[in-house]
Amino acid sequence: MLDLLIKNGHVVDPKNNRNSVCDIGIYNGKITPYDSREEAKHTIDASGKYVFPGLIDAHAHMFADGTEIGIYPDIAYLPTGVTAAIDCSAGVANYRLFKSSIVAQSKVTIKSFLQVCSAGLVTTAYHENINPKYFNEEKMYRIYHENKDNILGLKIRQSEELAEGLGIEPLRETVRIAEKIGCRVEVHCTNLPVPTEEVLNTLRPGDIFEHVYQGVKNTIIDENGRLYDCVKKARERGIWFDSAEGRKHGDYDVMLAAMKQGFVADMCSTDLVIGSMFRRPIFSLPNLMSRYICMGLPVEQVVKMSTWTPAKLMNMEDEIGHLGEGANADVAIFDWMDCKQTYRDWKGTEFKADKLLKPEMTIKDGQIVYCAPDYIYEEAYK
Known part of the structure; x- marks a missing residue:
């Protein structure tokens, strides 16, 4: 007997090429094959709803009480369908505290x-x-090396206001250390002190270029709105690009110009901090995803950017980010509802949308951890 059966939902599972109405079985915290003759302890009728793998926020700040910007991950994420996330907050002086107080407790x-x-x-x-x-x-x-189970690599903010005349040397030194350690580098790329090409040429395959749609200085497009060739070449040789829009790192003109030329970030992430959690312009990961869909990206692509791709970055592609047999039973159910919104970027440019992903239910490791108060679903007790 299944623990949970999610039936009649429109499942979007990019890893397994599923984008159709089908049923999802859950047993003992894992996704399991479902036979229509099989009974379930609890049945969730997801008719008219989207069923996604649990969302993954690829860039956020979750060191609550250890930093001034840190969110409380369970409070911020579980009500919004997010079941996994990547933090970019701690350094060597406080990493152990972050791991014991946040990672271990969430x-x-x-x-x-x-x-x-x-x-x-x-x-x-x-x-x-x-x-x-x-x-x-x-x-x-x-x-x-003591925490390879958790740490994915090194992070540096390579902005002019931080570099203070050092140019790109901080990033070069970070890459040198990462080479010695044997890990990735993630670089914050707003208001760059050097041309974008110089940053991209410093990065190695597997490194991550963050805040790809920033519009302050040395962006990914030239003054005529043309995508730089170096961006295309960097992607070809394996550089990853993340949106990580945050409160000030998303420029709609840059984003739409790049999209028209066929360039879309590999990952859709929030750069969520306490000042943007449930506040404009970010609010939540599904709110950001809603805008991307309304801007013209296919639902399946946006879900991939928020599930399967970051799962690979986390080295957890067998366990999370998809709804295949044996995966952790992390599931997010959404309504695609009519809702008029006006989004504004850091400089006030508006984008008007008329649809919104409304979180209905979050399932983590096979347990219902959030349900919208107006989502009344069929429940059978056996």
Whole structure:
């Protein structure tokens, strides 16, 4: 007997090429094949709803009480269909506290990138120090190898206001250390102090270019709106691109120009912090996904950007990000409802949308952890 049966929902599961109405069986915390003759302890009628793998936010800040910007992951994510996320907040001075207080205590599955500044992103009162002479290479090496189950790589914010005349040297040193450690690099790319091409040429296959749609300086398009060839070449050689829009890192003109030329970020993520959680312009991952769909991207592509692709980044492609047999039973059910919204980017440019993904239910490891109060579903007790 199944623990849960989700029936009649429109399943979108990019990894397994499913985009149709079908049923999903859950037993003992895992996705399991369903035979129509099989009974279930609980049945969820998802007629007229979308059924996605549990969403994955590929870039967020979850070090609550250890940084001024940190969200509480379970509170922020489970009511919005997000069951896994990647943090980019802690450095070697406080990583162990982050792992014990946040990763170990959260229902949400969390992995992380280690900030090269030892203190991480502790405060908003001033920027972290990215001068390479203050990097603690030996401790980065040790902390990474002690926590390879959780740490995915190194993170640096390579913005002009942080570089303070050092140009691209902080990123080059970060890549050098990552080579020695044997890990990825994720680089924050807003207001770049050098041309975009120079940053992309410094990165290696598997590294991540964050805030790809930023519009402040040295963006991915030229003054005439043409996508730089270096961006296309970087993707061809294996650089990953993440939206990580945050409050100030998404420019609709850059985004739409790139989309018209066939370029879309590999991942759709929020860069969620306490100041953007349930607030404009980001609000939540499904709210951001809704805008992407209304901008013209297919639902299946947006779901892939928010499930299967970040699952691969987390090295968890067998366990999460899809609804195939044996995967963790992380499931998100949504209504695709009529709702007029006006989105605004960092400079005030408007985009008007008329549809919205409304979270109806979140299932984590086979347990219902959120249900909208107006979602009354069939329930059978055996």
